[in-house]
Amino acid sequence: MESKKEQASQWFSALQRDLINIFEEIEAEATHSQYDKEPGKFRLKPWLREGGGGGTMAILEGRVFEKAGVNVSTVFGEFSEEFRAQIPGAAQDPRFWASGISVVIHPRSPHVPIIHMNTRMIVTQKLWFGGGTDLTPCIAIEKDTEHFHEALNQTCDGFDLTYYEKFKKWADEYFYLPHRQEPRGVGGIFYDYLNSGDWENDFNFTQAIGRTFASLYPEIVRRHLNKSWTDSDRKTQLKKRGRYVEFNLLYDRGTMFGLKTGGNVEAILMSLPPVVEWPGA
Amino acid sequence: MESKKEQASQWFSALQRDLINIFEEIEAEATHSQYDKEPGKFRLKPWLREGGGGGTMAILEGRVFEKAGVNVSTVFGEFSEEFRAQIPGAAQDPRFWASGISVVIHPRSPHVPIIHMNTRMIVTQKLWFGGGTDLTPCIAIEKDTEHFHEALNQTCDGFDLTYYEKFKKWADEYFYLPHRQEPRGVGGIFYDYLNSGDWENDFNFTQAIGRTFASLYPEIVRRHLNKSWTDSDRKTQLKKRGRYVEFNLLYDRGTMFGLKTGGNVEAILMSLPPVVEWPGA
Numbered sequence: 001m002e003s004k005k006e007q008a009s010q011w012f013s014a015l016q017r018d019l020i021n022i023f024e025e026i027e028a029e030a031t032h033s034q035y036d037k038e039p040g041k042f043r044l045k046p047w048l049r050e051g052g053g054g055g056t057m058a059i060l061e062g063r064v065f066e067k068a069g070v071n072v073s074t075v076f077g078e079f080s081e082e083f084r085a086q087i088p089g090a091a092q093d094p095r096f097w098a099s100g101i102s103v104v105i106h107p108r109s110p111h112v113p114i115i116h117m118n119t120r121m122i123v124t125q126k127l128w129f130g131g132g133t134d135l136t137p138c139i140a141i142e143k144d145t146e147h148f149h150e151a152l153n154q155t156c157d158g159f160d161l162t163y164y165e166k167f168k169k170w171a172d173e174y175f176y177l178p179h180r181q182e183p184r185g186v187g188g189i190f191y192d193y194l195n196s197g198d199w200e201n202d203f204n205f206t207q208a209i210g211r212t213f214a215s216l217y218p219e220i221v222r223r224h225l226n227k228s229w230t231d232s233d234r235k236t237q238l239k240k241r242g243r244y245v246e247f248n249l250l251y252d253r254g255t256m257f258g259l260k261t262g263g264n265v266e267a268i269l270m271s272l273p274p275v276v277e278w279p280g281a
Numbered sequence: 282m283e284s285k286k287e288q289a290s291q292w293f294s295a296l297q298r299d300l301i302n303i304f305e306e307i308e309a310e311a312t313h314s315q316y317d318k319e320p321g322k323f324r325l326k327p328w329l330r331e332g333g334g335g336g337t338m339a340i341l342e343g344r345v346f347e348k349a350g351v352n353v354s355t356v357f358g359e360f361s362e363e364f365r366a367q368i369p370g371a372a373q374d375p376r377f378w379a380s381g382i383s384v385v386i387h388p389r390s391p392h393v394p395i396i397h398m399n400t401r402m403i404v405t406q407k408l409w410f411g412g413g414t415d416l417t418p419c420i421a422i423e424k425d426t427e428h429f430h431e432a433l434n435q436t437c438d439g440f441d442l443t444y445y446e447k448f449k450k451w452a453d454e455y456f457y458l459p460h461r462q463e464p465r466g467v468g469g470i471f472y473d474y475l476n477s478g479d480w481e482n483d484f485n486f487t488q489a490i491g492r493t494f495a496s497l498y499p500e501i502v503r504r505h506l507n508k509s510w511t512d513s514d515r516k517t518q519l520k521k522r523g524r525y526v527e528f529n530l531l532y533d534r535g536t537m538f539g540l541k542t543g544g545n546v547e548a549i550l551m552s553l554p555p556v557v558e559w560p561g562a
Contacts, residue, residue: 045562057562060561067559067561178540245526245557246530249527249530249531250531250537256531265461266562267562269527269559270562274558274559274560274561275556275557275558276556276558276559277555277556277557278348278557279342279348280324280341280348280551280555281547281551
């Protein structure tokens with residue numbers, strides 16, 4: 001068990017380093033004059049959790065990536081009474097261990113979609129993987145959507161031919177704003193409580209999702225990186241970001257769970273966009 | 282009963298008209314050069330509720346008041362199963378009638394505090410008034426805070442010497458962000474389920490809160506109306522507005538109740554600021 005925990009947390013940290021390098025590279029290669037400042041660099045911000053463990057936030061406020069958070073954490077301790085009944089394997093024994101990576105990126109250009117990716121391994125009296133990724137274009141482009149789904153489909157198919165359909169459906173249901181009767185973006189995949197009985201295989205799947213993300217999102221970003229945008233495109237983006245905030249604060253389980261269990265507020269709310277508009281109705 | 286409903290809903294509409302005039306006057310009298318556009322006017326937007334009733338939103342996107350919503354509504358119908366147990370007097374008979382006014386103002390100048398005021402009358406098998414007002418300065422000024430509390434104290438004391446202390450405490454508890462461990466603003470009053478047995482008196486109290494608000498907030502606004510602000514003041518304001526969003530979407534009962542009972546999304550989310558920033562940690 002200790003070796004599994006070690007392997008998982010090391011993978012999340014390695015992926016964080018890779019993503020930092022990849023995103024900083026893109027920052028540097030942008031040429032469009034609408035990027036009116038120097039290429040940004042990530043700041044690393046380690047934190048300790050009262051009760052056990054901690055993490056490292058990596059925050060970029062750049063020119064291509066107006067706000068990017070690439071956070072890893074490995075935490076352990078005991079669930080409060082309130083949560084024991086809700087968590088598989090925690091009713092009898094409240095101890096838990098959790099390690100994961102969480103990425104949310106709000107690009108400067110309205111042509112570059114917002115992205116979220118998160119994967120994690122949780123250990124209670126049970127053990128499972130969870131995570132997913134979903135794409136939120138402010139100005140939807142058919143080609144990106146197809147590319148995104150196709151790449152995830154291929155990765156899923158390498159492990160289990162039922163995964164993609166199941167996990168895509170889960171994302172469609174999860175990333176939805178009932179009060180607006182609209183989806184958050186164009187979907188992706190969402191999975192949780194994954195334990196096939198073959199830990200190696202489940203861990204490989206979680207790594208594969210991370211690797212797919214690390215090549216897929218940069219391809220989509222580069223496709224639109226040096227396109228001009230108008231003030232009206234920007235307005236569209238700032239308004240769409242408002243929907244993102246509404247989703248995260250009204251419905252996102254991870255956000256509410258984190259805030260209610262005394263998680264790191266800065267890390268949890270890293271997902272909120274740098275600038276948002278709610279124009280009058 | 283019908284006469285009481287009529288009187289209450291007429292009062293809320295009359296107060297809406299008064300507030301529209303008062304705020305438009307202030308829009309016109311601002312002289313500072315940082316107000317870089319023409320004085321704004323409210324747009325009226327009536328809406329009908331599926332299930333019974335409706336309302337009128339009044340929206341201003343002006344120069345002093347960057348976004349102001351002054352909404353009235355009178356709605357009736359039946360509570361869904363989910364809510365019957367939670368609402369006084371609705372367990373046996375799900376019919377309800379509700380009328381109220383809701384005001385949220387996000388001023389352009391960081392020196393002018395954000396304000397919220399809301400009063401309502403609800404009828405189920407029981408009848409009660411509720412409401413309150415709370416002040417959220419982005420740059421807190423002792424004099425405003427004292428003035429605000431003092432005026433509410435006086436108004437409350439005209440009705441019941443226990444009201445102010447009780448309703449101030451309720452506001453302090455209610456307008457609080459546990460995850461930030463910080464209050465939303467500097468408080469005010471919050472009351473609910475008010476039925477003293479003397480309807481006239483309770484209605485007079487609700488009117489008195491409205492009238493106090495209609496003179497008090499303009500006095501505070503005018504105190505700071507033509508003061509210059511810096512980019513750093515503006516940043517402080519945009520960040521404080523983020524806390525306002527967090528409160529309204531994570532904790533505000535009215536917002537969640539409205540969204541879950543199929544209320545008018547535009548009217549409910551009118552409280553969200555026009556521009557907000559969540560800078561990287």
